[in-house]
Amino acid sequence: MAVxxxxxAERHAALAELSQWSLRADGLAIERRFEFKDFSEAFxxxxxxxxxxxxxxxxxxxxxxxxxxxxxxTTHDAGGLSARDIKLAKAIDGLLG
Numbered sequence: 001m002a003v004x005x006x007x008x009a010e011r012h013a014a015l016a017e018l019s020q021w022s023l024r025a026d027g028l029a030i031e032r033r034f035e036f037k038d039f040s041e042a043f044x045x046x047x048x049x050x051x052x053x054x055x056x057x058x059x060x061x062x063x064x065x066x067x068x069x070x071x072x073x074t075t076h077d078a079g080g081l082s083a084r085d086i087k088l089a090k091a092i093d094g095l096l097g
Contacts, residue, residue, distance in 0.1 A: 003078040014086045029074035
């Protein structure tokens, strides 16, 4: 099943609901940076995101340096941003309360 890339209007509407996420310069992904008290908190967050991503069968591009985590969401099958990315971003935000 093909995954459709979001239209420009759909991207703008989705980002209006995801105030902490930003559209990557090329418009093909969304990004967010997180900062935690220490490495343990950052790693625990990544573990929770990994479990969540696995249940959605949609996995982030990410990096971790000490207490900071950077996440990029894009759908390679769609060649850019899709509804799957928006769903995962909302779920990740939900982990933070």
